[in-house]
Every structure is written in structure tokens, then in C-alpha cells.
Amino acid sequence: MKTENFIRLLAEDLPSGPARQGIALTRWMSATALATGAAFLLFAGARADLLGGGLLPSIMKVFMGALLAWAAIGGATSLARPEASVVQPLRRLVTFAAFLAFLFATELVFRGLDGWLVRMFGKSIVGCLTVIPLLALLPLVVSLHALRGGATTSPTFAGGLAGLASAGVAIIAYGVFCTEDSLVFVATWYSLAAIMVAGLGAVLGRTLLRW
Secondary structure, eight states, X not given: OOHHHHHHHHHHHOSSOHHHHHHHHHHHHHHHHHHHHHHHHHHHOOOTTTTTTTHHHHHHHHHHHHHHHHHHHHHHHHTTSTTOOXXXXXXXXXXXHHHHHHHHHHHHHHHOSTTHHHHHHOSOHHXXXXXXXXXXXXXXXXXXXXXXXXXXXXXXXXXXXXXXXXXXXXXXXXXXHOOOOOHHHIIIIIHHHHHHHHHHHHHHHHHHTOO
């Protein structure tokens, strides 16, 4: 039997299609992220000016996290089936990359080039690169477990997308806490934190999602 025919037959026999995989992944990741985020905010607290000057920046950060989670969850779900292509996940990620470019452009247009490096490095890089990955760990484990119900032929990429999705939901919680409002800071270090989680997800996915 040719490999292509084998993959097609396997895909047809899978009891859980993309829709069910997506429901399971979204449901369990959302529940885990909600519990983790609530525990973090209960312990650390939201920023003091959340209902004042910090409202708009916090909304932007929450939107960033939600957009990343949307892009990555959809991509990971599509890769749960063996005949899936990586094109769709990459298209979703391009949407997120375009949003990051928009953040950079907005900052430079409205605040100028003077002092942009100072704003980019800010004062809480260590906290950003520590807390976001920690908040993403449990959602990552849950999402990898949900993806094991599929049969991806791209386990490393699927695991990486699970990591990005987990980082996305972690950013939602951290964004309500963080007081660094520079768009170049957010676009740079939030993204780096997400890449760190994606790297861990890719390493774990290579082993856990292989069949």
C-alpha cells in the first residue's frame, strides 16, 4: 500500500475529527488557563490603574494573547490529522506577525525614534520572560495531552504550536498584571517568552505526539 493511501485511510478511521480535537483542545486549555491565570492574579494582583490609564494598554495585551492563542490553537488542531498541511497554520501565524509589526510601527510613529531602545528594554524583562512561560506550563501539558488523540505527521511543529497557544493564554493573564506599556517592549519580550514556550512544546511534541 502506498504511503499516501495509508495516511488517507488512517485519517478516515480517526474517531475524533478536527472539530472534536479543536473542541477538546480549546475546552481543556481554556479551563486550565482560567484556573492558572486566576490563581496568579489572586496572588500577584492586577495593575493598580487597570480601570484608569492602564485599561487601554491592558486591552491591547489581552488582544495580543488572544490573537496568538487563536492562531496557534487553530493550527495545532488542523495538524492533528495526518493529511494536514502546514500552510494553514503558517497563514495564521503570519496574521499574528503582522499584528506585531503594527505594534512596532504604531510606537515609532506616535512616540518617535528618540529613546525607543530604552522603552524596548523597560524594567521588567526578567519578570516577563519568567512569569509568562511559568503560566503557560500547565496549559501546554494539557494541550499536548489533547493533541495525542490525533495522529499528526508533524509532531514537532504541532507541539510548537501548542506552546504558542499556551503562551497566548498566559499573556492574557500577565497582560492584566504588567505595567510595561511600551508597544515595542510588549511586541519584543512577550513574543520572546512565547517563542521559549514554543521551543519547549516542540521538544515535547517531537516525543509525545509521535506515532
